[in-house]
Amino acid sequence: MGSLQTPFGKPMLKHWLFDPSYKNLNHGSFGAHPAAVREAQRAFLDVADLRPDPYIRVQHTKLLSEARESLSKILNAAKDECVLVKNATTGVATVLYNLNFQAGEVVVYFEPVYGAVEKGLVSLQEHSALQTRKVPFHFPIAEGELEQRFRDVVQKVRAEGLTVRAAVFDTIVSNPGVRFPFERFTAICREEGILSVIDGAHGIGHIHLDMDKLQPDFFVSNCHKWLYTPRSAAVLYVPKRNQHLLRSTLPTSWGFIPGAESPATVASVLQDANAVMTRTPFEELFEFVATSDDSAFLCVPAALKFRQEVCGGEDAIISYCVNLANEAADAVAAILGTDVMQEPDLKAGETSNMRQCALATIRLPIGVADDGATLAGAPVTVTSEEARRVFGWMQTTLMEKHDTFVPVFQHGPWLWVRISAQIYLEKTDFEWLGAILLEMCGKVARKEN
Numbered sequence: 001m002g003s004l005q006t007p008f009g010k011p012m013l014k015h016w017l018f019d020p021s022y023k024n025l026n027h028g029s030f031g032a033h034p035a036a037v038r039e040a041q042r043a044f045l046d047v048a049d050l051r052p053d054p055y056i057r058v059q060h061t062k063l064l065s066e067a068r069e070s071l072s073k074i075l076n077a078a079k080d081e082c083v084l085v086k087n088a089t090t091g092v093a094t095v096l097y098n099l100n101f102q103a104g105e106v107v108v109y110f111e112p113v114y115g116a117v118e119k120g121l122v123s124l125q126e127h128s129a130l131q132t133r134k135v136p137f138h139f140p141i142a143e144g145e146l147e148q149r150f151r152d153v154v155q156k157v158r159a160e161g162l163t164v165r166a167a168v169f170d171t172i173v174s175n176p177g178v179r180f181p182f183e184r185f186t187a188i189c190r191e192e193g194i195l196s197v198i199d200g201a202h203g204i205g206h207i208h209l210d211m212d213k214l215q216p217d218f219f220v221s222n223c224h225k226w227l228y229t230p231r232s233a234a235v236l237y238v239p240k241r242n243q244h245l246l247r248s249t250l251p252t253s254w255g256f257i258p259g260a261e262s263p264a265t266v267a268s269v270l271q272d273a274n275a276v277m278t279r280t281p282f283e284e285l286f287e288f289v290a291t292s293d294d295s296a297f298l299c300v301p302a303a304l305k306f307r308q309e310v311c312g313g314e315d316a317i318i319s320y321c322v323n324l325a326n327e328a329a330d331a332v333a334a335i336l337g338t339d340v341m342q343e344p345d346l347k348a349g350e351t352s353n354m355r356q357c358a359l360a361t362i363r364l365p366i367g368v369a370d371d372g373a374t375l376a377g378a379p380v381t382v383t384s385e386e387a388r389r390v391f392g393w394m395q396t397t398l399m400e401k402h403d404t405f406v407p408v409f410q411h412g413p414w415l416w417v418r419i420s421a422q423i424y425l426e427k428t429d430f431e432w433l434g435a436i437l438l439e440m441c442g443k444v445a446r447k448e449n
Helices: 010-015 035-050 052-075 088-098 115-127 143-159 182-192 240-245 281-285 300-309 314-336 384-402 427-445
Strands: 082-085 105-110 131-135 163-170 195-199 218-222 234-237 359-368 380-382 408-411 414-420
Touching (some): 035 300, 052 082, 052 300, 088 115, 088 163, 105 143, 115 131, 143 182, 163 182, 182 195, 314 359, 359 384, 359 427, 384 408, 384 414
Parallel strands (some): 105 131, 105 163, 163 195
């Protein structure tokens, strides 16, 4: 262990900014960054305040290039295929907006989609010729069955005389928190001539990624969730073969690439006509997107330095978090007398692919049914309307009484809870959570909530 390296678990907390009384068990939703990265960000902001124009017009571009170079190495991609956007939602929306859907074109997506992405698709339908189709299913599900359902939807769309232009899917689903077989579906999309749009919100810094091997058509991943940059920053990867499809950011800004028939517009006031141009139009497109604080983008090198020098590198971080998520989930499930979400066809000794991530989803002993029946195996059954009040009460109680938070939600006929493992947490933190959840489930059963 190097002189700066700190053991994982409670000793690592000294590098983070949490209130000592707060237990951060939900790193996956909004991320967090260590004090060293905050100092780097504040240094950038100080420079911006001292000399705004030199910083925004000159220095920011150079610093952004360094950040993109660092990200490209982690993703095993070329720097000129990687740009930065505010977050994964923005990245997905930017890609879909630029695809300029025509009549008869369809986007296929999967039912446990991130809510903001689905709402973006619905909004896009209101303003374009786009049609969408959803692959219906609930986890847990076998990968083979999930693939067949996707292929069935594609076949049905084509039988209607329509074209499946793109498919949107996750690396790791947000709720429930499970790893999605994105590698398998990227290959299927390539085989079927469908553009793969991957929402890797939980991706970089969370699992190992290799764009050269994966070969997606579009991939976006938040840096502020698992890579330890400040909020908010995300890397958008677009291979050279598809960069011609993207001509505008959201909002459209100075880097806009007009079409051949577009009316002329003024030249960018941020470009120096005397400078030698070394960046591609795609890189310039995302270089300045309206005036905003993009200092989080520039913190990528500082975050990676922390991960290497203090944490011991990517392999060590990912291994610890995935192992902790699995051990913690099993411990919480044992306390609750339930189980952890994983493939239903998993045989003894086999490894769950769904659980190969730092998120885990544990079933609560609370079933959901609207027909007045009692769900088999459920100590207590509530209606879907009651379920919304139950998980709202549980989440509020966790924050207000226990100074922590984990998402509680309905998926299929059960309530579930999602946990996020991280390098500053230990198994005992989740055992503490399990005891609290057991107490709250008992109150629900006794109608004391």
